[in-house]
Amino acid sequence: MFTNSMPIAVFDSGFGGITVLKQLLKLLPNENYIYLGDNANIPYGSKPKNQIIELTSKMVDFLIKQNCKIIVIACNTIAASTYDILKQKYNIPIIEVISNGVIDAVNNTKNNNISIMATEFTVNSKAYIEKINEYNKNIKITQVACKELCPMIENDWNSHDNRFEVLEDYLKNIDSDSDTLILGCTHYPLIINDIKEVLKSTNNSIKNIIDPAYHTALSVKEYLENNNILNDNHQYLDIYTTESIQKESKLINMILPSNIYYTLKYANL
Numbered sequence: 527m528f529t530n531s532m533p534i535a536v537f538d539s540g541f542g543g544i545t546v547l548k549q550l551l552k553l554l555p556n557e558n559y560i561y562l563g564d565n566a567n568i569p570y571g572s573k574p575k576n577q578i579i580e581l582t583s584k585m586v587d588f589l590i591k592q593n594c595k596i597i598v599i600a601c602n603t604i605a606a607s608t609y610d611i612l613k614q615k616y617n618i619p620i621i622e623v624i625s626n627g628v629i630d631a632v633n634n635t636k637n638n639n640i641s642i643m644a645t646e647f648t649v650n651s652k653a654y655i656e657k658i659n660e661y662n663k664n665i666k667i668t669q670v671a672c673k674e675l676c677p678m679i680e681n682d683w684n685s686h687d688n689r690f691e692v693l694e695d696y697l698k699n700i701d702s703d704s705d706t707l708i709l710g711c712t713h714y715p716l717i718i719n720d721i722k723e724v725l726k727s728t729n730n731s732i733k734n735i736i737d738p739a740y741h742t743a744l745s746v747k748e749y750l751e752n753n754n755i756l757n758d759n760h761q762y763l764d765i766y767t768t769e770s771i772q773k774e775s776k777l778i779n780m781i782l783p784s785n786i787y788y789t790l791k792y793a794n795l
């Protein structure tokens with residue numbers, strides 16, 4: 527039985543998923559939240575599927591123990607590898623980023639040409655290709671695996687002198703005719719200004735940059751409304767990490783607005 531004041535649980539391999547939490551807080555400010563980042567094991571994107579599934583199961587077991595009313599997979603890599611398994615295993619509503627990003631992308635492309643930046647795992651899984659094809663089989667899709675980006679973003683992006691070269695190297699591989707680019711990793715919205723900067727200086731036709739966080743938050747709102755479990759009084763936001771608390775709070779503070787109060791806690795999975 528799910529009740530209104532139970533928290534919305536949001537999780538990722540690290541703190542990139544806080545970009546999704548931020549959209550949720552904007553759209554559903556009266557909810558309680560718990561966030562979990564498996565910072566001790568990031569990146570997931572270069573791990574084999576069985577390892578991602580094992581790590582994810584531990585996280586979801588932890589979230590269920592916190593009595594949440596809905597789970598948001600704020601990680602494309604986890605959505606691509608484990609969503610179907612989680613849906614079968616747990617009796618709780620689960621919403622994920624990939625199908626939501628795809629809705630915005632297919633609705634925005636005018637020339638049916640979409641490029642996707644994502645982790646190695648997400649690209650190899652073809653999860654985005656399958657979802658886009660469900661809507662329209664005639665969309666040309668180009669995927670670019672950006673292996674180094676997630677670890678660089680998690681470890682102080684601005685301190686990496688080669689960050690623009692790394693980005694250029696990836697972005698030159700998007701289809702120059704694509705009018706829509708999906709940020710297929712929840713860490714990438716954190717460097718959206720640098721992505722835009724590099725796009726300006728490369729040959730491309732990108733008109734829309736899709737951050738799946740927005741539509742994901744909309745889907746959560748819709749689900750809670752339809753099931754009459756919206757909350758009307760925000761009491762807490764607990765952010766759990768599997769790594770050292772001191773080290774990680776800087777990145778959270780960069781993502782969340784300063785008027786958002788949270789308690790940082792250690793999660794022993």
Ligand code: DGL
Nearest residue numbers: 569570571602603711712
């Ligand atoms: N934020 C995760 C995603 O959306 C990063 C994956 C990773 O840990 O490599 O895919």
